[in-house]
Amino acid sequence: MRFMMFVCTDTEPDTDPDAAPDIEQWVAERDARGQRLEGSVLAPPSGATTVRVRGGELLLSDGPFAETKEVIVGFDILECADLDEAVEVARAHPMAYGGRIELRPFADLD
Amino acid sequence: MLDAAGAVADAGAEAYPRIVAALIRVTGDWTLAEDCAQEALASALERWPRDGVPGNPGGWLMTAARNRAVDVLRRASVERRRLRDLALLTDPEPPTGAEGDVVDDRLRLVFTCCHPALALEARVALTLRTVAGVPTADIARAFLVSESSMTRRITRAKTRIATAGIPYRVPTGPALVERLPGVLAVLYLLFTRGYDADGEPAFADEAIRLARLLDRLMPDQPEVAGLRALFLFQNSRRAARRDQAGDLLTLDEQDRSRWDHAAIAEGLTALARAGRGPYALQARIAAAHATAPTAADTDWAGIAGCYDELARLRPTPVVRLNRALAHGYAYGPAAGLTLISEARAGGTLDGYPPALAAEAELTARHGDPVRAAALFRTAADLVGSDPERRALLRRADELDR
Numbered sequence: 001m002r003f004m005m006f007v008c009t010d011t012e013p014d015t016d017p018d019a020a021p022d023i024e025q026w027v028a029e030r031d032a033r034g035q036r037l038e039g040s041v042l043a044p045p046s047g048a049t050t051v052r053v054r055g056g057e058l059l060l061s062d063g064p065f066a067e068t069k070e071v072i073v074g075f076d077i078l079e080c081a082d083l084d085e086a087v088e089v090a091r092a093h094p095m096a097y098g099g100r101i102e103l104r105p106f107a108d109l110d
Numbered sequence: 111m112l113d114a115a116g117a118v119a120d121a122g123a124e125a126y127p128r129i130v131a132a133l134i135r136v137t138g139d140w141t142l143a144e145d146c147a148q149e150a151l152a153s154a155l156e157r158w159p160r161d162g163v164p165g166n167p168g169g170w171l172m173t174a175a176r177n178r179a180v181d182v183l184r185r186a187s188v189e190r191r192r193l194r195d196l197a198l199l200t201d202p203e204p205p206t207g208a209e210g211d212v213v214d215d216r217l218r219l220v221f222t223c224c225h226p227a228l229a230l231e232a233r234v235a236l237t238l239r240t241v242a243g244v245p246t247a248d249i250a251r252a253f254l255v256s257e258s259s260m261t262r263r264i265t266r267a268k269t270r271i272a273t274a275g276i277p278y279r280v281p282t283g284p285a286l287v288e289r290l291p292g293v294l295a296v297l298y299l300l301f302t303r304g305y306d307a308d309g310e311p312a313f314a315d316e317a318i319r320l321a322r323l324l325d326r327l328m329p330d331q332p333e334v335a336g337l338r339a340l341f342l343f344q345n346s347r348r349a350a351r352r353d354q355a356g357d358l359l360t361l362d363e364q365d366r367s368r369w370d371h372a373a374i375a376e377g378l379t380a381l382a383r384a385g386r387g388p389y390a391l392q393a394r395i396a397a398a399h400a401t402a403p404t405a406a407d408t409d410w411a412g413i414a415g416c417y418d419e420l421a422r423l424r425p426t427p428v429v430r431l432n433r434a435l436a437h438g439y440a441y442g443p444a445a446g447l448t449l450i451s452e453a454r455a456g457g458t459l460d461g462y463p464p465a466l467a468a469e470a471e472l473t474a475r476h477g478d479p480v481r482a483a484a485l486f487r488t489a490a491d492l493v494g495s496d497p498e499r500r501a502l503l504r505r506a507d508e509l510d511r
Contacts, residue, residue, distance in 0.1 A: 001275050082277035083227055084285070105275045 003086045005039070006102040007074040007095045017098030026093055030078075035089050039076030070100070078103075114159040121167030122151050123319070126243045128168070129175045131215030135278060136195045140268040142179060144240060150174035172199065216241065217280050217327045220320070224293040225276045232267040233296045234303070239264050242316040252303055252310040290328075294337050294389065297321055301341050305348070306495075314345055325380065335383040336390030342377035343396035346370040358501040362405035374400045391420045395436075410440035427458045427465075435468045443476035463493040467502060474509055483509040 030036035045064045052059045064071065073095070080086040083103065090101045126147055133143035150171045164170040176199045183193060223237040235253065238244040250260035270276070281289045297317050304314030321338040328334050350368035351359055374397075381397055384390035395416045402408040417433035430453035438446015450469050459465040470485035486506035490499045 003275070080275075082279075083225075083275035084277050084279070084281065086275065087227075103274075105273060108273075 001080060001082060001086075002037075002106040003078040003080060004104045004106065005076040005078055005086070005090060005093075006072050006104065007076070007093065008070050008072050008100050008102065010099045011069045015098050017094075020094035020097035021092060023094050029092075030076075030089055035078055035080055035085070037077045037079050039074065041074040042072065044073075045071045073099070114163055115155065117163040117167055118151060118154045118158060121154070121171055122243070125168035125171045126151070127216045127219060127241045127323070128214075129172050130240055130243070131219035132172070132199055133175060133179055133196075134219065135215055136199060137179060137183065137192060138272075138278075140240065140271070141265075142182060144243075146175040146178040146182070147171075147243070149178050214327050216323060218278055220293060220324065221280045221289065222271065222276060222278050224289075224296045225271070226289070226292050227274055227276055228267055228270060230296075230299070232263060232270075234299050235260065235264055236267045237296055237300065237320070238313070238316065241320060244312070244316060248310065248312065252313060290331060290333065293324070294333060297324070297337060298389075301344070305344060311348070314341070314348070317341055318345060329383070332383060332385035333387040333389050335380045336385070336387055336393045339377040339380040339384055339393035340389055340396055342373045342380065343393060343400045346373040346377070346400055352497070355500075356497060357504070358497045360501070361399055361408075366404070369400065386419060388420060388423050391416045391423070395420075408439070410436055414440040427453055427456065427462075431459060431462075431465050431468055435472070438468075438472045438475070443472040446472045447476065461492055463489040463498070463502070466492070467505075470505070479509040483507075 027036065027039075046062075048062070048064045050061045050063065052061075078086055078089055080089060083105075086103050090096055090103055093101060095101055129147045129150065130143045133146055134140055137143060153174055154167075154171060158164070158167075176196060180193060180196055183196065219241055220237065223240055224233045228236065231253070235249050238249050239246060246260050246264065247257045249264075250257040253260060255263075280286070297320055300320070301314050301317035304311055304317060318338070318341045321334070321341050325331075325334045325338045346369045347361075347364060349370065350364040350366070353359055377393070377400065378397060381390070381393050384393060395413050398409045398413045398416075414433065414436040417429065417436045421429050421433050431450065434446050434449030434453050436446075437449050447469070450465070450472065453459060454465065466485050466489035470482045470489065473485060474482035483506040486502050486509070490502035490506070493499050493502060
């Protein structure tokens with residue numbers, strides 16, 4: 001199955017960034033195992049533009065679509081057998097320690 | 111007639127989870143699997159009284175459920191491979207002889223229902239519904255919600271298993287070590303829901319059945335044996351723990367001849383394979399009570415020792431409280447009262463009725479009945495269930511005399 005892995009910050013006080021593993025190693029290992037198809041760090045939310053069309057009119061606004069303290073700072077697209085494998089990939093990511101990670105399977109449209 | 115109905119109930123209790131689990135494995139469809147298993151039971155209830163109980167009741171039920179699933183899927187024109195796999199499902203008995211790596215379908219079902227990516231309440235409800243086959247209405251009553259909202263909750267959990275990508279698998283190696291405590295916690299919660307003063311007693315029986323099953327399927331896991339033993343010891347007192355008015359009796363007030371000695375014996379056998387993990391230690395404590403001929407014979411020093419170990423593994427306020435009580439009985443109320451004030455230091459036990467009751471009990475033994483009675487009454491004001499409230503007030507009244 002394919003998973004979108006959202007990499008997010010976390011404003012809770014319980015983060016543990018000092019224990020976080022190395023990101024370069026994470027990327028190298030997941031790529032080698034074929035578990036990571038693609039991924040990138042994103043520009044900060046100040047660089048985000050939200051696009052809507054309402055009544056035929058294009059509306060642009062600056063900033064992310066949801067105003068929250070936690071922001072998405074990156075993403076990876078994973079190819080894993082199931083949630084358990086995806087969780088193993090996510091728990092080895094440094095942002096699982098210093099932030100939070102959301103795993104969302106691609107919708108099954110068959 | 112009655113015999114046939116009894117045979118359906120017996121065969122169903124044994125075969126139901128196996129049938130549901132096998133059908134889920136092959137079809138991947140949880141609702142279909144349950145519906146077909148239920149329909150097989152209904153059709154057995156109709157036919158066995160007329161045609162006689164078949165030689166292999168479990169096999170009969172599996173065949174009936176499988177045929178029903180084939181019909182449904184054929185109409186839905188599912189691909190050939192799944193229909194073929196389904197046709198190969200026969201007798202639900204596990205393969206005899208060397209099982210090797212063959213994982214029982216039921217184990218797969220239990221681990222999936224108890225997956226940590228599901229909310230805890232959803233895990234309990236799903237386990238009751240799917241593994242134990244408990245009617246949704248009964249689960250709803252225990253969770254104090256309407257049947258329709260429990261149906262929605264269970265349906266959501268099943269849908270989530272598919273959409274979130276939760277695997278239908280028993281983890282192995284380090285993942286098993288990580289996941290097993292979560293499965294045992296669900297069983298423990300299930301048992302507590304059944305054993306609590308206002309609980310649904312059938313849930314305790316289901317929890318025991320599941321613990322036996324798990325213990326049989328994973329005989330090399332000492333904590334599973336420990337949990338099974340713990341349930342059996344606790345439950346052995348079920349018939350004896352209330353008086354005729356339905357009020358709860360303390361251990362020393364119970365008629366020990368009414369304890370279920372067969373359950374205690376089974377518990378002791380399981381305990382022999384348990385280690386010194388958290389459930390095993392709790393089982394050892396329960397065993398010390400279960401095997402004492404009279405309350406005065408209770409091995410309180412042994413119990414206090416188990417609580418010392420348990421408090422090192424799980425230093426929760428409740429464990430520290432019970433440890434204090436055990437030390438109070440073993441080494442005198444003063445020792446216990448000192449440990450109680452230590453356990454209460456963090457403030458988490460404030461207003462917790464068992465903490466007040468424990469302090470009251472030790473205070474009474476320490477020779478201050480007036481203060482003890484007042485503590486029992488404070489505990490009674492705070493307790494949630496009526497039988498427990500009456501029991502606490504009764505203790506207060508005794509001290510007034």
